[in-house]
Amino acid sequence: MRTPLRIAIVGYGTGGQAAAVLLSRDGHRVEVFERAAELGPVGAGFLLQPVGQAVLWDMGLLDAACMHGARIASLYGETATGRAVMDMRYAELDARLFGLGLQRGALFQLLDAAWTEHRVLHRGHRIVDVDVERGALVDGDGRRHSGFDLVIVADGAASVLRSRVAAAALDRPYPWGAQWCLAPMGDWASADVLKQRYIRARRMAGMLPVGTRPDDPVPRLSFFWSVPVGELDRVDVDREAWRRDVAEVWPEALARLDGIDAPNALAQARYRDTTHRHWHRGRAVLLGDAAHAMSPQLGQGVNMALLDAQALRDALRAEAMVPTALQRYERERRAHLSAYHFWSRALTPLFQSERDAAARIRDLTFHPLSRLPVARGMMLRVLTGTRRGWLSTFRLPRGFADVLATLPVARHEAVRAPVDARRDAAVAID
Numbered sequence: 001m002r003t004p005l006r007i008a009i010v011g012y013g014t015g016g017q018a019a020a021v022l023l024s025r026d027g028h029r030v031e032v033f034e035r036a037a038e039l040g041p042v043g044a045g046f047l048l049q050p051v052g053q054a055v056l057w058d059m060g061l062l063d064a065a066c067m068h069g070a071r072i073a074s075l076y077g078e079t080a081t082g083r084a085v086m087d088m089r090y091a092e093l094d095a096r097l098f099g100l101g102l103q104r105g106a107l108f109q110l111l112d113a114a115w116t117e118h119r120v121l122h123r124g125h126r127i128v129d130v131d132v133e134r135g136a137l138v139d140g141d142g143r144r145h146s147g148f149d150l151v152i153v154a155d156g157a158a159s160v161l162r163s164r165v166a167a168a169a170l171d172r173p174y175p176w177g178a179q180w181c182l183a184p185m186g187d188w189a190s191a192d193v194l195k196q197r198y199i200r201a202r203r204m205a206g207m208l209p210v211g212t213r214p215d216d217p218v219p220r221l222s223f224f225w226s227v228p229v230g231e232l233d234r235v236d237v238d239r240e241a242w243r244r245d246v247a248e249v250w251p252e253a254l255a256r257l258d259g260i261d262a263p264n265a266l267a268q269a270r271y272r273d274t275t276h277r278h279w280h281r282g283r284a285v286l287l288g289d290a291a292h293a294m295s296p297q298l299g300q301g302v303n304m305a306l307l308d309a310q311a312l313r314d315a316l317r318a319e320a321m322v323p324t325a326l327q328r329y330e331r332e333r334r335a336h337l338s339a340y341h342f343w344s345r346a347l348t349p350l351f352q353s354e355r356d357a358a359a360r361i362r363d364l365t366f367h368p369l370s371r372l373p374v375a376r377g378m379m380l381r382v383l384t385g386t387r388r389g390w391l392s393t394f395r396l397p398r399g400f401a402d403v404l405a406t407l408p409v410a411r412h413e414a415v416r417a418p419v420d421a422r423r424d425a426a427v428a429i430d
């Protein structure tokens, strides 16, 4: 883009952080407004897919991410009685690909350290209004921040600002959410597998190796426990009943939570399903979960937020006028995303609901179906983030898959974790 823009970003989550790095590096003057007074990630860990890894590669951060993250070769789900429900292996799509289990804190710190140019970060600034025509923001104390050529609204799944930019075509909460935390990896055997266990769709636990953080050498697992939203709100949780429920699904996973005040110390997650007819209006544009919140069933949200930031940077490079650049950004990202929204909406009730009959069909059909070459290819494309729309392929950058073979591999020694794993878990997601 010929002249540097003055850009405001609301929200310093993954999408806001990536946009701040990429746009500052292009010479734009970026200011971020984040409501939290203390900066830091919310939640435990996540799986970075090849499409998200490619964005970190573009930013020069993939080596560092690989030094901390855990390489994940497959996703394996089974019933509590040991019946395989899914077994998806990256190598069956391409032997060079893998998922990268990462702690949220690791990605947060890498992106934060990478934002060095013209860094202006207003913490403790909750934005309550956006003037999309004039490019201005109003914070919770009534202060007006104005004169922006572009306002990027990246305030997450529970965005209160997205409706200022575009009316939602769909915006509803999911009836089920999750509790999650980090636990020490210790001698956990499945070091390269995202493993899940289910009892029908009523109970689901997940364990994802997520490696270390720059400020913490203890390799960890990200534990996920599915719960109805009503349970998340309960103050009188029966701790022993909770532990019995987890033990029924997966006693080995419960054993990893020793030393953690579960479930009290676990972070909580609620999800939304949101779509918009447009992603931009006037000088404002939506990015990340604010644009396309979905259930984490497909594990794509971080990846899509990173891709959004990269696509916005590229559109601003390619187009001389901001409105045309925003149109290009929206077109590009919608073309990629549409099928993910559909699949996450369709699959979530099969894993988080009281639909026992649907879960039984899942248990009987998923695994055999996933062994059929066409279905397997389609599932792996969705898993890796490389499905574009319904029928096309999202191309990874030229040379990227070969680069993966040359990246450093973290050797995560089993270090005994301090008992204060609670520190990582005690922040609630909204």
Ligand SMILES: Cc1cc2nc3c(=O)[nH]c(=O)nc-3n(C[C@H](O)[C@H](O)[C@H](O)COP(=O)(O)OP(=O)(O)OC[C@H]3O[C@@H](n4cnc5c(N)ncnc54)[C@H](O)[C@@H]3O)c2cc1C
Pocket: 010, 011, 012, 013, 014, 015, 016, 033, 034, 035, 036, 045, 046, 047, 048, 125, 126, 127, 128, 154, 155, 156, 157, 159, 160, 178, 180, 224, 269, 270, 271, 287, 288, 289, 290, 296, 299, 300, 301, 302, 303, 304, 305, 429
């Ligand atoms: C249990 C669970 C597991 C998941 N697993 C995966 C996974 O394996 N892989 C994956 O890719 N994705 C995963 N996701 C999804 C992923 O976490 C999100 O899609 C991603 O974090 C979205 O990034 P974002 O930047 O859009 O929003 P967020 O990361 O939510 O950031 C929003 C930021 O905006 C700030 N903010 C909010 N309101 C305001 C305001 N009014 N003013 C100023 N600041 C504000 C917030 O404090 C926050 O810092 C998972 C999600 C959950 C809940």
